[in-house]
Amino acid sequence: MAQKVQFITTVMHNPKLLILDEPFSGFDPINADLVRNEIIRLSKEGTTILLSTHGMASVEELCDHIALIDKAKVMLNGSVKDVRKQFSTQTYKVEFTGSRIAFTNALAFHGELLDCVEDGANCTARVKLLHGADLSTVLRNVLPVVSIRGAQEEIPRMHDIFIRVVSEREPELVRSGMTE
Numbered sequence: 714m715a716q717k718v719q720f721i722t723t724v725m726h727n728p729k730l731l732i733l734d735e736p737f738s739g740f741d742p743i744n745a746d747l748v749r750n751e752i753i754r755l756s757k758e759g760t761t762i763l764l765s766t767h768g769m770a771s772v773e774e775l776c777d778h779i780a781l782i783d784k785a786k787v788m789l790n791g792s793v794k795d796v797r798k799q800f801s802t803q804t805y806k807v808e809f810t811g812s813r814i815a816f817t818n819a820l821a822f823h824g825e826l827l828d829c830v831e832d833g834a835n836c837t838a839r840v841k842l843l844h845g846a847d848l849s850t851v852l853r854n855v856l857p858v859v860s861i862r863g864a865q866e867e868i869p870r871m872h873d874i875f876i877r878v879v880s881e882r883e884p885e886l887v888r889s890g891m892t893e
Contacts (some may be wrong), residue, residue: 716740717740717744717754720751721823724751724755727755727758727760729760729761730752730760730761730762730763731760731761731762731807732763732765733752733762733764733765734765734766735765735767736748736752736764737749737764737768738767738772742785743812749771749775750782751776752808753775756775757798764773764776769871769872769874769875770870770871771869772793772871773793773871774778774886775794777792778791778792778824779793779871781874781878782878783878785877786844787877788882789874789878793871796871796874797800797868797870797871797874798868800873800874800877801866801868801869802841803826803842804839804841804863804866805840805841805842805848805851805866806837806839806840806863806864806865806867807837807838807839807840807843807851807852807861807864808835808838808863808864809836809837809855809859809860809862810834810836810859810860810862811836811842811858811859811860812859813829813831813832813836814836816855816856816859817829817830817846818857819852819854819855819858820840820854820855820856822843822844822846823842823843823846823850823851823854824840824841824842824843824851824854825840825843826840826843827839827840827841827868829878839867848866852864
């Protein structure tokens with residue numbers, strides 16, 4: 714309750730700059746949503762908001778620009794969209810109807826089938842592009858043998874990016890589960 718009162722007294726004057734440290738910790742889902750909605754409202758009205766959080770889902774939902782800081786060093790800096798694109802794994806979810814074997818063979822040297830979930834004749838495959846191939850090349854190769862229902866790039870989540878960046882810096886801490 715004290716945290717809720719502090720938040721209310723902080724935002725009731727529509728500040729131009731708002732600095733929040735872990736604003737959702739300790740809140741139940743209903744109150745966390747109320748705080749989140751108020752942060753969004755303030756942002757839309759022009760308030761600059763600095764958000765310090767370990768909650769990467771909140772970063773994706775609320776932030777336009779991020780700086781990932783580890784041990785006082787800026788590890789990443791940029792728009793959330795650009796950072797997520799920067800860490801692209803060139804992996805796509807491809808939904809198709811037809812033979813899984815024919816699809817896999819048609820990938821040839823342009824894509825690697827990571828996994829495939831079959832539901833009757835419908836399949837959802839995860840494909841990693843290889844050798845600088847692009848999605849259109851892969852689709853051109855598989856279209857003669859299957860019917861494509863959809864394709865979408867799997868953009869990594871900020872959670873996964875955080876773990877990757879920190880593990881590259883201190884792999885022994887990540888393996889032991891002892892990150893700060």
